[in-house]
Amino acid sequence: MKIKETPLKDCYIIEPTIFEDDRGYFFEKYNQQKFEELTGMNGHFVQDNISKSSYGVLRGLHLQKGEHAQAKLVSCLEGKVFDVAVDLRKDSPTFGKWFGIELTPENKLQLYVPRGFGHGFSVLSETAIFSYKCDNFYNKESEGNVMWNDPELNIDWKLPLEAVQLSDKDKALASFSERNF
Template sequence: MKIKETPLKDCYIIEPTIFEDERGYFFEKFNEKKFEELTGMNGHFVQDNISRSSYGVLRGLHLQKGEHAQAKLVSCLEGSVWDVAVDLREDSPTFGKWFGIELTAENKLQLYVPRGFGHGFSVLSTHAVFSYKCDNFYNKESEGSVKFNDPDLNIDWKVDEKDAILSEKDQNAPGFKEKNF
């Protein structure tokens, strides 16, 4: 398992070491001890979520606030997504910056999104199955969100906005300057 830094403080790409032969392949998807040694971040997760979405679906930007804040370890199990993390920690040197990466079933990359970040993704393939490991339990009252197309963030979602399929909640999310985080 290799850990690669992103331009955002405390946000990491995890690249597995894959052992492949004529029978197929094997890799260790996650190792808490190695992750903590390499990053200094908490690698203990308490909740796993899976979503399935079709091409053009855009989910985000979401987060959990306060004592229910969540770090996430995300990956794509089928298909391809454009995954986006936004640093919403006001005391961070990368506050208000975003990072995007294509996660696919083929590249097997994962993205560690720390607490205090907004997160979202758009589906680039016909469909995608997406996995989220969370280090804290979901709490509806602690939901936060930022409008996916906020001009201050200027995120490139790799899907034309007119083709994006959004929930009503995501369509009506507050802007970055409204600080719903």
């Protein structure tokens, strides 16, 4: 396992060591001990979520606040997504900055999104199956959000505007300047 820093403080790309031969491949998707040793972050996850989405679906930007804040370890099991993390920690040197990365089963990359970050992804393939491990349980009353197309953040979701598909909930998110996080 290799850990690569992103431009955002405490947000990491996880790249597995792959053992491959003519029969196929093997890799360790996650190892808590190695993760904690390489990042210094808590790597204890308590909930796994899977979502399936079609092309153009954009989910985000979401977060959990307060005692229910969640760190996430995300990956794409099928298809291709553009995954985005936004640092919403007011005391962070990278507050208000975002980072995006394509996640696919072929590149086998994962993104560690720490507590206090907004998170979302857009589906770039016909369909995608997206996986995320969370280090805290979901709590509806602790939801925070930022609208996906906030002009202050100016995120390039790698989709044409007319292809974007949003849930009703994601159509009504707060702006970055409203600070609903």
